[in-house]
Structures are given as structure tokens and as C-alpha cells.
Amino acid sequence: MKQSSLGHQARKRFGQNFLQNPGIIRRIIRAIHPKPGQHLVEIGPGLGALTEELLAAAGELDVVELDRDLIPILRTQFFRYEQNFRIHEADALKFDFAQLANDERPLRVVGNLPYNISTPLIFHLLSHSGLIEDMYFMLQKEVVERLAAHPGDSAYGRLSIMAQYYCEVSNLFLVGPEAFHPKPKVDSAIVKLKPYPTPPHLADNPKDFETLVRTAFTQRRKTLRNNLKQLLPVELIEEVGIDPGIRPERISLPEFVTLANRYSLYLQQQSQSESENTHE
Template sequence: MMCKDIQPLTSPRVVKELMARYGVNFKKSLGQNFLIDRNILMKIIQAAELDRQDVVLEIGAGIGTLTRELANAAKLVVAIEIDKRLFPILNETLAGCSNVELIQGDVLKLDVKQLVQKYFGQRPFKVVGNLPYYITTPVLMMFLESNLPFEAMVVMVQKEVAQRMTAVAGTKDYGMLSIAVQYYTCPEIVAVASANVFIPPPKVDSAIVLLRKRPNPPVHVQDPTVFFKVVKAAFGQRRKTVLNALTALEMEGVDKQKLQDMLKKCNIDPKMRGEDLAIQQYADMANALCLESQKGQ
């Protein structure tokens, strides 16, 4: 069922009047910047490639601007919103949206697996949201590291974070987040959005990012835990060479000389730094470390 027509929530005047009527102010601590640009709104919907069979988990319903469009395109929308004050507004803006379930809570503290099981069962779902900047990375990592059957994520994030998510080895934006995101998904920047498409405008530009979940990682990794330990060590102190970063891991039975020999076999210069190594090289190092560790047991 289509949501009941109300005044456009992309109108700054309507948003301000609505919030004033309910006595609600924008809460900076919750990163509340509401989208007021229909063109950008439609780009999010298009990137999600929704049809009437899709089920969607929305992170941060706000006043329902994106929620309404999701509800008009998908079969079911489960929308999480942390701010209790916005629920009277949501009850008005989502009136007639019979395919929306509102959940009050912090997405990082809720039992999302239980939530997904309750509303979606084993069905693949899509995650969509205008993520507050202060929780972007924790939210992304929570979903990436979970075994939840999501197909794709379409998220509005800080432009700099989007650039880090899609960065390649040898560039200044390349880091732990780049590797984690690219290990689990195929990331793509769909569009860049200036600060003035929000009310109130944030101090930075944003970007819509589409993350298509990979059926399998792009590299073979014997032990993902070791792989991510190596990545974390390499980027923990950017000035450290890869040899010194791996030495700091203090893996049992693997001394500095063994590490040097291992890196040589992997065709990796021990003096290279974390930002210079491609994801395949991290996989090679992690797999070689697993092998050395097994020999020492």
C-alpha cells in the first residue's frame, strides 16, 4: 500500500513546522541532519534497486523522509530510530504506510539478529540508511562481520569515509576500513551530496555508497582472524615497516628472521608500509603466518 500523501518532507519549511509543532529540536549529539533534497533521496532509492518483493532494514528513520520512499518501493520496511522524541512525528508522517515496522533503539545495542529473524526470517534483505557520522564505521563493521543474510547496503556517509571505503593501495585514503569493506563487499560511490541537501547542514559533504555483498571474499584466506590481525597491525602505526608491524604481533614460534624469510617468499619488501600493500598481499602474509605457526606447534 502506498503511504498517504502529506506535505513534502523534503521542504525545509515543512520540516521546521513539523518539528516546531511537536516541540522537537535537532539533536547534534545524535548526528541529526535530515535530507531535504528529492533528487538525492531518489538516488538512494534507485541504488537500492528495490521491488515489491524486497524487505529492507532502515537505520535511522529520522522524521520518515526516506522511510516513506522505501515503503512505497518495497514489500516491508523495518525502520530503527534511536530518538524517542521523533515517534509522534513518525506516526504522522508514516500514516497509511501499513508495511512499515518502527523499532525504537540504538542499532549498535539492539539484538539485530533477533530483529531480522523476527521480521525477515531467512530472507535476504537490504540495509539502507542515512548514517550519523559518529556511528558509521561501527555500524558498517557490525553488519560486515555478522552472518546476516543481507544482499546489499546503501548508505549515506561522510564523503571522506566513502573515499576510504573505496580506496586502493598506495593512496592516502587506503586503510583498515578499505580492506574490511572490500573483503566483504564491492563498494561503489553512487553520488556525492553537498552539505546544503540537509537540514541543518553538516560541516562536511556526504556521499551515497552502494555495498554489494560478495558471495565469497576476493582473496583466499586460511584464517580470517589472522588476516585481520595482520591488517590491524600494519595500519596500527602507519610509520612502521611491515616487518616491524608483524614482529609486534609476537606470534608464537615466529621470530623476526622467520618473518623476513616469509616476506621474501611472498615477494614483499620488508621495508614496505601498510598503505602500500594490496589485499592479496595481506592474504599472502596471513596465510604464510598460519603456515609458520602450524610448523612451530
């Protein structure tokens, strides 16, 4: 359904590019394979291109939409689903997805995400990964490449490591600009993120892991030694068998977990030492 048929102009400030290619829509729905009884959540339904198919297949849907002008359009379009179509007028970046997990069913999250918020939104959703069965997103191609990148790839970085720590990442297929109205200036891609029940490489303290990874990539062209000097003595990096003279994009996820666990132990030892000194 084209935006002109409903009189809604895509808004640049919301990063709106409405999907309108029926072939691409069908291909996305085949990948998601929604079924009755599943708890589906759509972020940014726009004019309902995917919404129509998701509702038809699953029979119920929660949607999170920020643009209040779209909400009456969506209510009118899907009025026949009544209470099974639930609209949450909210900014997905601030939305508490835990409030949707009100029964035993895990969430299946879908979205054609605005390019300008896609990375922080993925980090926000990863914080709810324990409630989520899987996620299917339309993103800028470069973001999907970053999510799926391996050590040594130019796209490999903090987003790659954090997404792959929590999820199995699958780069599914490309979508060209002509599938949208208005046409974006970049190519898009569909990615699947499937959270692990338990991460295969488990950090002792996930917060310390996040801190270490974020700090390691503060300046990509600098070495691990330079980026981590405020967190971890260089001899402790060497102690776990990692060369402090290499750049962070050369470090694998298991190595980052090992390094983070050493960092957590170091913090505990520092705290214990300070406590002992206080009581002397």
C-alpha cells in the same frame, strides 16, 4: 519534510542531519531500486525522508532508530502501513541484524549514517555480511573515499581492505551540505556495498586476517616490519614475496590475504610446537 514542520530539533549527540532535498532523495531511491517483496532495513530513518519512498516501493520496512522522540513521529507518519512498518528502538552499533533475517530473504540495508558512528557501524554490518544482499549509505565523503581507495592512495587503510574483502564497493555520487537540515560542515557521498557470496580472496581464518590488517595499520608511517614485529617474524613476510620494508598502504588486498594465511599457519605451528613440548 523539514524538521521545523514537525517540531523536532536535530540532536548533535546523535549526529543528526536530516535529508530534505527531493532531487537527492529521488536519486538515492533510483540507485537502491526497491521492489515489492524485498526485505529492506533502514538505519536512522530520522524524519522519514527516505522511509516514505522505501515503503511506497517495497510495501514493508524495518527501521532501527535510537532517538526515542522520533519514534512517535514515525509511527504517526506511517500508521497506514500498520504491521508492515516495524520500528526497532535500538543503537544500530549494538543491534543484532541477524534477528531480522527470519525468512529466506536477504536484507537490503539503507541509511543516512551519522558521521560519528559510520566507521564502527560499517564494521558491525560487515560481521553480518552473509545475511545482506546490498547496502546503500550516505556517509561523509572522506569515509566513502576510504571505503573505495586503492593501494597507494592516501585514503587507503584498514577500512578499505576490510570492506573490499567482504564487498564490492561502488562510490556512486556526491551530496552537498545544502541537501540537509541542519547543513553539515562536510560533503557527503552515497556508497554501495554489495557483499560477495564468497570473498574472491579467501582468508583461511578471517579473525587472523582482521588481526593482521588492524595491526599493520597501527602506525601508518611505519613499515610492515615494524608494525607486524609482534605477530610475524620478518623472514616469514619475505617468504611470501612481500617486502617488509614498505608501508602497509602499499600492500594490496590479495597480498594481505596471503600474509594473513601465512600468519594463521605460523600460529598453528607455534601451537603444535608448544603442545609437543608439553608432552615431552
